Amino acid sequence: MAQPNGDCDFSPMLISLKQDLKQVSLKLDHIVNEFDQEHRCFLGEFQRIAMMITDVQTRAATYYLSCYLSPYTSKYADLATSVRNLADRHHGALLVVERNDPLDAHLQGGTSIKAEINPALLESIFYPGNPLHDGAVLIRTDRIISAKNILPLSRNLELPAKRGTRHRAAVGLSELSDAIVLVVSEETGDASFAIKGELYPLYIH
Structure with a gap:
């Protein structure tokens, strides 16, 4: 993706996105470490991680679009x-x-x-x-x-x-x-x- 133009400082949103991505990473690391255990099903965890990633993607898209638009329109x-x-x-x-x-x-x-x-x-x-x-x-x-x-x-x-x-x-x-x-x-x-x-x-x- 092209880099945003202009001044786009939404630090609280970036901090929040980074924290949520760390949580996703921790959950994935846990699954990797436990994945070879017999009789353990991770489908529920996969679903929750997918929902977390969708939420991060939602807010990230809003952030980047605002960065691209804000230097050119206040609307x-x-x-x-x-x-x-x-x-x-x-x-x-x-x-x-x-x-x-x-x-x-x-x-x-x-x-x-x-x-x-x-x-x-x-x-x-x-x-x-x-x-x-x-x-x-x-x-x-x-x-x-x-x-x-x-x-x-x-x-x-x-x-x-x-x-x-x-x-x-x-x-x-x-x-x-x-x-x-x-x-x-x-x-x-x-x-x-x-x-x-x-x-x-x-x-x-």
Whole structure:
């Protein structure tokens, strides 16, 4: 993953994540030391460790996404709220956050919005049946610049086949720029974000 830009000092969160990872490591060491004992089943322990790792991954994804977004928009908390609500409702969405690289040359067919970011507006744009819900929203600093933007699709053959057009569009733009692209799957309600040609799951539920 690309390194976060800007000042991103959330020391208490990092300390907490490190402590939880140490607990996972201790539990795994215990299982390794006891694993060859007969009549001992560790399935319950595996399940608890998996839950711990998922929790760590959840908070780590939030941390890194905040690091990537905070230097470029003060509304990153509103963006996270919108993505969570859209995912809960299975409303497909693409949100492009412009960073250093200008994006106009990579976008097609956008409809001008030019409004301050707020969750209600973003969620209404992606409401099924809204004429603007297809395509991507372009966000620049704290404003929604346009909606219904068409993004270049990635030609990366290594992307899983289950990834649809939204995910390929998210990755495609991130291959050509330093933009962060948030994507919500209409089919699964899963959220993720693309950066530098890579797609990362975003655990926000």
